[in-house]
Amino acid sequence: MFLAPLLVGEYEARIRLFWKRILIISSIHMFCFRERDNMDLHNWFKLRQSRRKAIRNLGMLAGAGLAIDAGMLAAERVAANGLAQHPNPINHILIACQENHSFDQYFGYYPHAGKFGLPANYSQPDGNGGTVTPQHITFPFAADVSHTWQAMHREWDNGKMDGFYTTDGSNALGYYDGSDLRYYYALADAFTLCGNYFCTVLGPTVPNRLALVAGTSGGNTTDTLAAGSLNFPTIVDLLDRYKITWKCYNLGLGLGSTSWLEHFNALNFFKNWQNDDRLQFSEDDYHNDLSSGTLPQVSFLISEELISEHPPLNIQDGQKKMADVIARLMSSSAWTSSALFFTYDEGGGYFDHVAPPQLDAYGLGFRVPTLVVSPYAKRGYVSGQLYEHASILKFIERRFNLPTLASVNHQFDTSTPGNNNDAANGGATGPAAPPRDGNNRVGDFYEAFDFTQNPNYHPSLPTFS
Numbered sequence: 483m484f485l486a487p488l489l490v491g492e493y494e495a496r497i498r499l500f501w502k503r504i505l506i507i508s509s510i511h512m513f514c515f516r517e518r519d520n521m522d523l524h525n526w527f528k529l530r531q532s533r534r535k536a537i538r539n540l541g542m543l544a545g546a547g548l549a550i551d552a553g554m555l556a557a558e559r560v561a562a563n564g565l566a567q568h569p570n571p572i573n574h575i576l577i578a579c580q581e582n583h584s585f586d587q588y589f590g591y592y593p594h595a596g597k598f599g600l601p602a603n604y605s606q607p608d609g610n611g612g613t614v615t616p617q618h619i620t621f622p623f624a625a626d627v628s629h630t631w632q633a634m635h636r637e638w639d640n641g642k643m644d645g646f647y648t649t650d651g652s653n654a655l656g657y658y659d660g661s662d663l664r665y666y667y668a669l670a671d672a673f674t675l676c677g678n679y680f681c682t683v684l685g686p687t688v689p690n691r692l693a694l695v696a697g698t699s700g701g702n703t704t705d706t707l708a709a710g711s712l713n714f715p716t717i718v719d720l721l722d723r724y725k726i727t728w729k730c731y732n733l734g735l736g737l738g739s740t741s742w743l744e745h746f747n748a749l750n751f752f753k754n755w756q757n758d759d760r761l762q763f764s765e766d767d768y769h770n771d772l773s774s775g776t777l778p779q780v781s782f783l784i785s786e787e788l789i790s791e792h793p794p795l796n797i798q799d800g801q802k803k804m805a806d807v808i809a810r811l812m813s814s815s816a817w818t819s820s821a822l823f824f825t826y827d828e829g830g831g832y833f834d835h836v837a838p839p840q841l842d843a844y845g846l847g848f849r850v851p852t853l854v855v856s857p858y859a860k861r862g863y864v865s866g867q868l869y870e871h872a873s874i875l876k877f878i879e880r881r882f883n884l885p886t887l888a889s890v891n892h893q894f895d896t897s898t899p900g901n902n903n904d905a906a907n908g909g910a911t912g913p914a915a916p917p918r919d920g921n922n923r924v925g926d927f928y929e930a931f932d933f934t935q936n937p938n939y940h941p942s943l944p945t946f947s
Contacts, residue, residue, distance in 0.1 A: 581792035582830025585849035598677025629831035697917030701898025738784035818937035843913035876926035888920025
């Protein structure tokens with residue numbers, strides 16, 4: 483027996499209402515069906531199938547909708563109550579990325595690092611049957627050691643982590659402590675330090691800065707890359723598509739987004755963004771937006787050479803600049819709804835004792851210092867969750883209900899271009915490198931927050947004269 487056409491229409495309407503309710507519950511949980519999932523349902527109704535089969539399938543779905551209809555309201559109430567108790571109050575996400583230091587070089591001797599700090603009696607082989615130990619750097623500027631793909635892989639030595647001295651000499655074993663990094667250690671005391679945060683690529687600056695905006699370097703393993711030469715999705719593509727506001731603020735002299743001079747802003751490498759005006763806001767604009775309450779939802783704080791902490795430049799200049807950036811944020815109205823992720827692009831060739839998990843042919847790279855600065859960041863907490871640069875993207879995506887870059891960028895699911903790609907070993911293509919925000923092993927930082935904490939939190943931090 484066939485149902486009348488009107489009845490079929492009623493079943494379709496009920497099914498669509500069923501799916502609409504599912505979407506409402508999902509949004510309450512801060513999840514949403516991706517466009518691809520919605521398209522699957524749409525295509526289901528457009529499939530060429532017999533009228534009998536269509537009616538049977540519609541009837542089954544409608545029956546399922548009727549079966550859960552009674553429990554739908556209760557489920558909505560439970561979800562809404564849970565969300566109301568612990569919502570995510572972060573409306574402003576800021577990302578700052580400095581240059582070329584490993585976790586152990588900066589925080590290996592942090593008193594509260596615990597198991598993430600440097601082990602007692604740590605040493606490196608000297609290549610002649612003996613061993614050498616790390617030495618405190620007595621000046622605020624360290625020698626710039628090799629940090630190419632090749633050098634870092636020799637240091638890594640297939641996970642043995644014993645090639646730092648034999649690759650880069652004693653300069654690779656220099657470290658700083660609380661006498662040098664008074665402000666950064668105070669941040670760790672007051673907020674969250676990530677003890678298990680690795681850079682994305684076991685290689686130099688540019689691949690890691692690409693990953694910080696795109697979740698992948700697309701196979702690039704070198705610093706040799708032309709402005710505007712890339713064409714794959716970045717986080718700002720998602721932000722624009724979903725109407726999330728963003729700006730790049732260029733700190734210091736304001737040269738960080740000048741593509742022919744510095745490569746601190748990886749968006750310059752993407753043809754869709756290299757000429758976008760939002761890449762060129764100044765530090766004064768940052769101050770003014772804080773004062774006027776117009777800070778965007780996502781802010782990229784772009785360093786420049788003199789304040790980047792890139793060896794052999796003075797680390798105190800970078801520490802002083804970051805102290806000022808954070809102090810101004812904390813004194814603004816945006817502070818109570820902000821989270822600043824402060825990281826380093828890569829380890830710079832300096833020693834670290836923790837072997838990075840290898841998620842694909844490109845890394846992870848070595849651990850880098852990373853702090854979460856927010857009134858909601860767990861206080862005095864050292865996180866052991868596995869993080870990397872894509873974790874910051876995952877936090878943005880989850881907070882603003884965005885699709886993952888892994889779900890929209892499939893260019894590198896099976897291979898990567900061979901150009902500027904050491905993993906390709908001279909071939910026309912290299913190994914796959916899908917965006918890591920789709921990797922479930924990598925955290926999204928939510929565990930580093932406690933949204934029940936009082937947002938009117940202003941810890942006393944060191945100041946610079």
